[in-house]
Amino acid sequence: QQQVKQSPQSLIVQKGGISIINCAYENTAFDYFPWYQQFPGKGPALLIAIRPDVSEKKEGRFTISFNKSAKQFSLHIMDSQPGDSATYFCAASKGGNNRLAFGKGNQVVVIP
């Protein structure tokens, strides 16, 4: 079964707007929550990650918000740019074992 569920499946955002992608998980043993970014023709690459001891992590225009009680985490892309157009995957793992459970992915399109 899908251990990590992403929504929405796709997103179209105007340049300068905020892109928000949500993920939900069931396994309370998960303790590492990364987001991966994938451009067409490339493999995914780590964008930003969070551990459950903090509720938010920000790197540049990208922010992860984490809600442990709701078992949800989200990616916010502020001031979205056409270069942010990509597929975004959320993921989760437990105990640092590197076996990540991935969501199905969101395609984000930023229009000028």
Next chain:
Amino acid sequence: DVKVTQSSRYLVKRTGEKVFLECVQDMDHENMFWYRQDPGLGLRLIYFSYDVKMKEKGDIPEGYSVSREKKERFSLILESASTNQTSMYLCASTSLPGRANTGELFFGEGSRLTVL
């Protein structure tokens, strides 16, 4: 920079053929993974390996096998390719947890396999 190289970017094979997908990483990583990526299904783990000659099944191992004879190389084998194995295959590697490990997976650029 970490580099994960998948030697074949595009392959076209016929049903029943044996297919080898090769992956090499240059960062002395212990862990290596093979994923399959399909639209609407995301990334699904086929097999992974924590060490040379060691392998563990992922979520969708049926129809696949793997080989890890050397630390830097992890091969995915389709013994008898079928049309439902047409997909993008992604190899990834990472270091062991607890050794300055950020949990970051480093992916190759993928091998797109079409089975006719």
